[in-house]
Amino acid sequence: LDQQLALQKKILSRMIELGMVPGMLLFYCYSIFNICITFVPPFYLSFNYELTVHYYFTVLPSFSGNVPAVFAKLFPSANITRLGDWNTVDADPRWCCTYLLGPSDALFIELGQAFIKQQIKEYGDVTNIYNCDTFNENTPPTNEPAYISSLGSAIYEAMSRGNKNAVWLMQGWLFYSDAAFWKEPQMKALLHSVPIGKMIVLDLFADVKPIWKMSSQFYGVPYIWCLLHNFGGNIEMYGILDSIATGPIDARTSYNSTMIGVGMCMEGIEQNPVVYELTSEMAFRNKKVEVKDWLKTYSYRRYGQANAEIEKAWRYLYHTIYNCTDRIADHNKDYIVEFPDISPSSFSSQLSKRRGMSISSNHRRFFLSEVSGSLPQPHLWYSTKEAIKALELFLNAGNDFSKSLTYRYDMHPSFMSWDQFVPFQLLPTLFLQYDLVDLTRQCLSKLANEVYLDALRSYKKKDSNGLNFHTRKFLEIIVDTDTLLAADDNFLLGPWLESAKSLAMTENERKQYEWNARTQVTMWYDNTETEQSKLHDYANKFWSGLLKSYYLPRASKYFGYLTRSLQENRSFQLEEWRKDWISYSNEWQSGKELYAVRATGDALAISRSLYTKYFS
16 A cells, blocks of 8 residues: 555656646546546637637545445444445355445535545645545435535535635536436436535446436536447447537537536556547547548558458448447347356246357358347347458458568567567557457357357257357357467466566465456456355456456356256256356366466458358
8 A cells, every 4th residue: 555655645746747737637537437628618618619729627525424334333322324235145254344424424525625625635636526426226215305505515515625726526416326216306306405516427328328418418517428338348449429529519619518527437448449439539529539540540550551351341340240239238148258147947038049140050150040039138238240251351452461460579468568569660450350359259259149149049948059069159259259368468367467466565465366356357256155246247358368367167057957957857957057066167267277368369260261261
């Protein structure tokens, strides 16, 4: 912690050296979301759309009213309320729970003021902006507007006593995630508990579910149009480019607009670079973007040269993968990385044919066909045929890039110093390789979903041969996908684990940090012997090493239980399967195996071979 504090101070000092001082830089890091925001001041929005002016601010946390359980022992007369368990399996105090200090308790203002003043003492007078999210995914103990207003007032009073110029920055996720609670009276009670101009709301999910539209622009409170886009750092090609190209402009030019900026608050940024590049540009634009034209220049900038096949491929991607209009929050639930923990009998209503891929077992290759219907999970919003056509075009373009694509620069893993990274002139080659690997992975993942369901159909029909065929194919796709991902440095498990271990000062810390890193991308949270974490696979990743060592054995165990069920003519042993995979997961979480930190293999050649094997 002392090292982190020292690093934070160095970062702040460097920001100030670069002119990123109060009134100049917004640098907001929230405990759940990584949020990057560009402020556009109101006078700029109102009077000068041609002049690009951006205000930035450092943002520090404030006291939210949340206190630990031990607080009641230290202050036995304090007014404390226990809130929800937040996704725990059995409310084990090791993992939960949240306690809230009452806003009428004198300690609330005292603690909040002291917290702000201590930060000023520690970091200096670096900001007037403080973030606070008391009820993020935690419902208030009462829906009485008076209580909600008193809590908001107490939070702001504590801030302003610590810093008379304090401004409260609050994310608006609660208005979406707990919409059943936050109706107009409750929203107004919270938003109007602070003087106008002293609160800024992040419209966190504005790319899909803009709250500004259904709240009369947050009832007069300034807000920032934000792109959320990614959950858990999942790796899935997905986006709504049209929403990004028009949403901020619509919000800014709407009647009585209170929008003051554009932001990004993805839970992970190591995917879908096209989405974040376009969003970043929107803070500097005053007109809507024609995405088709923009993509043409984007591909040229990204790959360093014009290519007709690539441009056509991006037109396909624009109308398919990057045109999700179903307003569903995209959290990757493809069966490879979020394997269903459920009895096959529960799938009876979901096994009907639907839009997707189907597989024929009477040929060495897979035949794909479009079929009608729908399945809530995994998320599929586009024509898989057209996505595969885009992959074919990328592979065709590989002929023009083949010399550079087969040249491997000896890159250092991401946890090493930035000055040792790849030369600038090789970046277009690496960008093309990344996109090719990612698109191949996407096509294989959606195909695997159908293989899995075909296996369940065979099981339901008591067709042992069909079950064995589709089991083998599903596991084969996992192995092939792992081989593909191993060919690009961006899809490796090793750097994630090594970067975590590198932070440790002692051997015990090293073990803890590795366990943390392994747990985050697998079980995530608490579990019992027979009940998995409610958030298992929340942060699933398509990483080489993780597929072979974790997802593959898990799927293999499941299909083994299906096969034995048919062989022994008895029902699927759900509880036994659950114990088995939870035990394996916990063992993997505590593992010490080493994984590659540098890519191996020819990404172009592997992608071509997999396209031929599965899609031609």
